[in-house]
Amino acid sequence: MGEIKRVGILGSGLMGTGIAQVAAQHEFDVVLRSRTLRNAQAAVKKIESALKRLVDKEKLTAEAAKACVGRITPTEKLQDLSECQLVVESAAENIEVKRELFLQLDQICKPECILATNTSTLSVTDLAAATQRPDRVVGIHFFNPAPLMALVEVVPALTTSDEVVERAKEFARACGKNPVQVQDRAGFIVNALLFPYLNNAVRLLELGVAGRDDIDTAMKDGCGFPLGPLAVLDLVGLDVSVSILNALYEEYGDPSMRPMPLLKRMVAAGQLGRKSGKGFYDYA
Numbered sequence: 001m002g003e004i005k006r007v008g009i010l011g012s013g014l015m016g017t018g019i020a021q022v023a024a025q026h027e028f029d030v031v032l033r034s035r036t037l038r039n040a041q042a043a044v045k046k047i048e049s050a051l052k053r054l055v056d057k058e059k060l061t062a063e064a065a066k067a068c069v070g071r072i073t074p075t076e077k078l079q080d081l082s083e084c085q086l087v088v089e090s091a092a093e094n095i096e097v098k099r100e101l102f103l104q105l106d107q108i109c110k111p112e113c114i115l116a117t118n119t120s121t122l123s124v125t126d127l128a129a130a131t132q133r134p135d136r137v138v139g140i141h142f143f144n145p146a147p148l149m150a151l152v153e154v155v156p157a158l159t160t161s162d163e164v165v166e167r168a169k170e171f172a173r174a175c176g177k178n179p180v181q182v183q184d185r186a187g188f189i190v191n192a193l194l195f196p197y198l199n200n201a202v203r204l205l206e207l208g209v210a211g212r213d214d215i216d217t218a219m220k221d222g223c224g225f226p227l228g229p230l231a232v233l234d235l236v237g238l239d240v241s242v243s244i245l246n247a248l249y250e251e252y253g254d255p256s257m258r259p260m261p262l263l264k265r266m267v268a269a270g271q272l273g274r275k276s277g278k279g280f281y282d283y284a
Contacts, residue, residue, distance in 0.1 A: 018146030040074030134159035186251035201229035234273035
């Protein structure tokens with residue numbers, strides 16, 4: 001496998017856009033693919049705006065920001081990922097959607113290309129099994145917001161070669177991140193520890209033990225966390241949080257991982273957190 005120079009990002013949502021920015025800022029050529037060209041171009045505009053804020057704060061030069069944007073090619077065509085040495089999938093957290101994408105990527109990308117997923121919960125081994133290159137499939141899980149968060153979880157499938165694991169770690173380091181290796185189990189390290197805590201914060205709220213603001217203040221001022229648990233849920237997205245908790249509960253059978261009824265009701269009501277304008281807090 002040759003040097004990774006060209007990286008494909010499959011998905012233009014919050015995580016895909018963030019990963020594309022990180023890769024481009026660290027001088028990788030990036031192909032950012034979305035289902036429509038308009039969405040892909042909108043993601044590039046968001047990256048341009050994020051870089052402008054860094055320029056305004058004198059954390060980045062205008063020339064470096066312009067060069068970064070110039071390294072990103074938006075597209076709606078999967079075929080445009082064919083020349084990438086690494087493709088990072090960051091589509092919806094749905095195993096069937098991801099399997100279908102990996103099946104298509106396997107047919108489009110060169111045999112030596114590494115296929116990676118940014119899943120936070122789903123089985124990397126299942127995705128590897130959808131391809132004819134199970135030794136070249138790996139989890140590379142960035143955290144939100146990707147440009148700021150230092151951690152990347154590298155998750156080998158049962159079939160991933162040692163060489164591909166090392167290449168994934170090298171890519172993470174080249175993006176200025178600190179990689180940790182973890183087994184292919186639901187939630188990996190961070191989410192398996194984090195989401196029972198977040199879920200139990202909702203439990204306290206639902207039981208009336210304390211109000212929203214007091215719960216969040218207690219964890220910020222008592223434990224030194226930058227955000228309280230209910231604010232974190234709003235940031236992650238309540239729909240995403242329920243999906244992660246369901247996967248954790250299915251994997252481990254731990255009652256603390258079963259989504260609280262309030263969470264599920266809020267998702268049914270479309271109160272998804274920051275992205276919908278309302279969750280535990282209002283963002284209108």
